[in-house]
Amino acid sequence: xxxxxxxxxxxxxxxxxxxxxxxxxxxxxxxxxxxxxxxxxxxxxxxxxxxxxxxxxxxxxxxxxxxxxxxxxxxxxxxxxxxxxxxxxxxxxxxxxxxxxxxxxxxxxxxxxxxxxxxxxxxxxxxxxxxxxxxxxxxxxxxxxxxxxxxxxxxxxxxxxxxxxxxxxxxxxxxxxxxxxxxxxxxxxxxxxxxxxxxxxxxxxxxxxxxxxxxxxxxxxxxxxxxxxxxxxxxxxxxxxxxxxxxxxxxxxxxxxxx
Ligand SMILES: [Zn+2]
Numbered sequence: 001x002x003x004x005x006x007x008x009x010x011x012x013x014x015x016x017x018x019x020x021x022x023x024x025x026x027x028x029x030x031x032x033x034x035x036x037x038x039x040x041x042x043x044x045x046x047x048x049x050x051x052x053x054x055x056x057x058x059x060x061x062x063x064x065x066x067x068x069x070x071x072x073x074x075x076x077x078x079x080x081x082x083x084x085x086x087x088x089x090x091x092x093x094x095x096x097x098x099x100x101x102x103x104x105x106x107x108x109x110x111x112x113x114x115x116x117x118x119x120x121x122x123x124x125x126x127x128x129x130x131x132x133x134x135x136x137x138x139x140x141x142x143x144x145x146x147x148x149x150x151x152x153x154x155x156x157x158x159x160x161x162x163x164x165x166x167x168x169x170x171x172x173x174x175x176x177x178x179x180x181x182x183x184x185x186x187x188x189x190x191x192x193x194x195x196x197x198x199x200x201x202x203x204x205x206x207x208x209x210x211x212x213x214x215x216x217x218x219x220x221x222x223x224x225x226x227x228x229x230x231x232x233x234x235x236x237x238x239x240x241x242x243x244x245x246x247x248x249x250x251x252x253x254x255x256x257x258x259x
Contacts, residue, residue: 001150001212004257006247009214010205011173011254012238013117014038014221016053016068018060019082021222024180031057032064034221039071041231045238048072050250052117052218055080055101062108069109074250076115077101077137085120086128086142094131102135115139115251117218121187126158133162139251145169150213152258165258173216174204176223176230194229201237209244216249 003009016035022028035051042049051068053075058065068075079086080101086094098116105113116137118124124142132140139152146153149168156163179191201217208215217237224230241248 003212003214003247003249004253006245007212008205008208008244008246009171009249010208010241010246011214011216011249012049012241013216013218014049014051015078015117015218016051016057016065016221017078017082017119018057018222019054020220024178025222025226028060030222030225032061034225035064035068038221038224039067039073041235042073042238043071045235045242047238047242047248048074048250049248050074050076052076052078053105054078054082054119055097055104056082058104058108065105065108066110069111074252075105075109075111076113076117076139076251077105078117079119080104082119085123086118086131087123087125089127091127091130094127095134098128098131098135098137102137113137114255115141118142129155129164129166130157130160130162133157133160133164137164139165139255141167141251152254154258165255167254168214171214171216172204172207173218174201175218176220176227178223178227180226192223192227192230194227194233197230198233198236201233202240205237205241205244205246208246214249 018028018031021031080097122142147169152165155166177189204215
């Protein structure tokens with residue numbers, strides 16, 4: 001498997017979502033402070049990542065989203081409001097949210113997004129795929145995957161002529177976490193452990209390298225502000241991925257691989 005000239009891939013996704021910061025820490029501004037700091041850190045590490053941005057955050061902080069793009073990173077969508085999840089809602093409602101998200105991000109930074117990372121651990125259904133396709137969004141990152149595939153595969157949307165790319169199911173991922181959001185998406189989260197996170201995230205990189213696959217990691221800027229030790233772990237993991245020769249996956253790069 002050739003990951004744009006690398007033997008394995010690391011998709012490090014940064015979720016930019018001030019409403020989640022508000023909900024779990026009581027302060028929406030942490031997201032902005034954290035992203036500003038993170039942009040410096042990523043410049044120092046000389047790495048470009050993919051930022052998954054809520055439409056409402058792009059509306060509230062357009063300059064922040066423009067700064068992410070100016071720093072050379074990719075942005076794609078994370079829904080408009082984060083709440084409620086896409087799955088189970090009528091098509092017209094999902095379509096409306098998808099359009100608002102796409103337009104808010106474009107007005108903030110001039111980028112027409114090519115993908116969406118569905119919120120709530122990727123809860124999505126066929127209507128989500130259809131709404132995305134209708135809005136010109138090619139890549140839908142959700143629980144709907146192509147089980148045996150490594151790179152994204154075209155998925156025909158039920159009852160339409162539309163197609164979107166869905167992720168390959170052979171890869172594995174992880175997310176940061178915090179005990180500030182108990183029972184979130186039906187999971188009880190423990191307090192963040194830098195030791196355990198470092199071990200697990202690096203082991204995922206080792207696994208990806210051994211198998212020539214991709215591993216993902218979702219990082220929440222607001223968690224970087226409240227989880228003791230997480231900034232250092234993220235830094236170490238990025239350095240490790242670079243040293244081991246990972247391709248830092250982007251939505252655009254994944255679409256190229258699929259085509
Ligand atoms: Zn999120």
